[in-house]
Amino acid sequence: MSDDIYREIILDHYRNPRNKGRLPNPDVSIHDSNPLCGDEIDMHIRVEEDKIKDIKFEGRGCAISQASASMLTEMVLNKPLKHVKDLVKEDILENIGLTNLGPARIKCALLSLKVLKMSMVKYYADRDPESASKYQNEPGAF
Amino acid sequence: MQKSALSVYEIRQDFPILKRKVGNNKALVYLDNAATTQKPFSVINAIHDYYSNYNANIHRAVHQLGEEATFAYEQTREKVAKFINASSTEEIIFTRNATEAINLVSYSWGRNNVKDGQSIVITEMEHHSNIVPWQILSREKNAKLCYIGVDDRGYLRMDEYKSFLDTSNVGLISLSEMSNVLGTILPLNEIINLAHRDGVPVLVDAAQSVPHMPVDVQKTDCDFLAFSAHKMLGPTGVGILYVKRKILEEMPPFIGGGDMIKEVHKQNTVYNDLPYRFEGGTPNIAGVIGFGAALDYLNSIGMDRVRDHEIDITKYAMTALADIKDVTLYGPLDANDRGGVISFNIADIHPHDLATIMNESGVAIRSGHHCAQVLMERLDVPATSRASFYIYNTKEEVDIFIDALHNARRIFKV
Numbered sequence: 001m002s003d004d005i006y007r008e009i010i011l012d013h014y015r016n017p018r019n020k021g022r023l024p025n026p027d028v029s030i031h032d033s034n035p036l037c038g039d040e041i042d043m044h045i046r047v048e049e050d051k052i053k054d055i056k057f058e059g060r061g062c063a064i065s066q067a068s069a070s071m072l073t074e075m076v077l078n079k080p081l082k083h084v085k086d087l088v089k090e091d092i093l094e095n096i097g098l099t100n101l102g103p104a105r106i107k108c109a110l111l112s113l114k115v116l117k118m119s120m121v122k123y124y125a126d127r128d129p130e131s132a133s134k135y136q137n138e139p140g141a142f
Numbered sequence: 143m144q145k146s147a148l149s150v151y152e153i154r155q156d157f158p159i160l161k162r163k164v165g166n167n168k169a170l171v172y173l174d175n176a177a178t179t180q181k182p183f184s185v186i187n188a189i190h191d192y193y194s195n196y197n198a199n200i201h202r203a204v205h206q207l208g209e210e211a212t213f214a215y216e217q218t219r220e221k222v223a224k225f226i227n228a229s230s231t232e233e234i235i236f237t238r239n240a241t242e243a244i245n246l247v248s249y250s251w252g253r254n255n256v257k258d259g260q261s262i263v264i265t266e267m268e269h270h271s272n273i274v275p276w277q278i279l280s281r282e283k284n285a286k287l288c289y290i291g292v293d294d295r296g297y298l299r300m301d302e303y304k305s306f307l308d309t310s311n312v313g314l315i316s317l318s319e320m321s322n323v324l325g326t327i328l329p330l331n332e333i334i335n336l337a338h339r340d341g342v343p344v345l346v347d348a349a350q351s352v353p354h355m356p357v358d359v360q361k362t363d364c365d366f367l368a369f370s371a372h373k374m375l376g377p378t379g380v381g382i383l384y385v386k387r388k389i390l391e392e393m394p395p396f397i398g399g400g401d402m403i404k405e406v407h408k409q410n411t412v413y414n415d416l417p418y419r420f421e422g423g424t425p426n427i428a429g430v431i432g433f434g435a436a437l438d439y440l441n442s443i444g445m446d447r448v449r450d451h452e453i454d455i456t457k458y459a460m461t462a463l464a465d466i467k468d469v470t471l472y473g474p475l476d477a478n479d480r481g482g483v484i485s486f487n488i489a490d491i492h493p494h495d496l497a498t499i500m501n502e503s504g505v506a507i508r509s510g511h512h513c514a515q516v517l518m519e520r521l522d523v524p525a526t527s528r529a530s531f532y533i534y535n536t537k538e539e540v541d542i543f544i545d546a547l548h549n550a551r552r553i554f555k556v
Contacts (some may be wrong), residue, residue, distance in 0.1 A: 002499040006553045037494050038511050060524050062494035105498060137517050
């Protein structure tokens with residue numbers, strides 16, 4: 001089963017992460033961590049015309065969390081914010097090809113999505129506090 | 143006198159869980175003993191027996207079940223006092239865990255004795271349970287929290303310790319006798335002698351030492367000692383705090399309520415005698431009784447033999463690990479200076495990934511910061527993997543562990 005988890009593509013994104021680093025003038029930057037594992041992710045996002053114009057992440061942690069973050073940035077770059085809002089955990093797990101992770105490791109895979117969603121909430125809250133609530137995640141989304 | 147080695151294969155028969163299959167239907171190789179140990183039949187049966195035959199609340203009831211339960215509960219207190227060579231059972235307080243034991247000292251003794259401007263001295267290798275209570279207390283009392291450093295070989299910087307004693311007004315020293323990450327065993331006699339020369343009391347976090355080696359509170363002359371039952375074959379939910387009698391007599395209660403009182407009036411209370419004054423509310427009676435069976439079990443083996451077995455298996459595992467490419471070992475390289483806890487990293491494989499891969503071979507190791515983030519910063523790593531041994535672990539299990547490591551290297555292509 002480990003051979004199924006740690007496929008070539010996961011190891012490739014872990015060792016050669018895409019969109020890793022900072023952005024000069026991000027519209028929003030958010031940090032979060034997984035207290036059990038110590039996995040950490042920072043997302044930096046620039047928005048133009050309601051699209052994700054640029055996205056970078058920083059982080060450290062296990063191969064699953066870091067590869068998942070790298071793949072997520074590729075998935076949402078140049079996509080409308082509405083698309084990000086509609087993303088659910090199944091989208092992420094399918095995107096990284098890990099649909100049968102146990103409860104301990106699924107949090108690693110979903111940390112980057114959590115940070116991305118937090119970024120969206122902050123982005124809207126900074127601009128229009130009242131409308132931000134509609135971007136809140138449904139309870140239990142993670 | 144020649145000591146015979148402990149009979150690991152016989153011991154294993156006493157632990158039902160060791161027959162379990164995990165991961166890919168593999169025999170369990172349980173190497174997470176620093177987190178919690180497995181329980182022998184005798185402990186499980188003692189709990190079963192209490193609930194089946196004499197379940198009752200303690201210290202109050204006059205009926206037969208109440209007397210039997212009280213007797214069994216208090217018998218464990220006697221066993222604990224003997225196990226660590228306390229001078230009386232009045233110095234033994236049952237808590238929920240070692241964390242609560244340390245917090246009891248902090249809230250009761252600390253609030254009344256640590257003064258504005260004093261230093262509380264701990265080490266860089268402490269578990270969070272021996273850091274956070276002192277952070278809370280030092281904020282409250284405007285005291286300074288100071289850390290004795292760890293050198294690159296994993297030993298305590300005794301020079302720094304001496305300089306803290308020389309240069310600052312130290313109110314308390316609190317340190318772990320054995321690091322739960324590095325395995326480092328501290329020179330406790332020397333540390334306590336130096337502290338007492340300056341009249342400074344010492345708390346020993348013995349969560350990792352009491353389960354694995356002989357501990358004698360009168361010999362080391364420590365003032366406080368905290369440990370947990372579940373790390374030494376006992377149930378969860380039982381911690382032990384030893385406090386030297388003359389200190390304990392002056393300590394105000396920590397938790398107010400039933401069982402810790404003699405008389406309660408509308409505006410005032412006469413507190414109960416030692417040690418009951420510190421055990422408010424119905425305790426974990428079944429857990430304490432189960433712990434008594436755990437102490438019997440360890441006594442039947444002998445703590446010298448437990449220690450010898452762990453030195454032996456730790457040496458074996460460290461030698462095997464050192465032969466693997468790209469392995470970094472943390473802590474003292476001499477197994478005589480450390481407990482049976484080995485923290486390591488291998489190439490760029492994150493400990494969580496390693497633990498996931500090893501689980502498939504049935505090997506349970508710990509990965510993460512081990513509740514020691516201050517030490518992780520000192521080592522400059524986000525996390526480590528940790529294998530920790532106990533009386534039922536065999537060299538064959540170490541071999542399975544090493545094979546599983548090679549499997550992880552193959553999967554990660556390193």
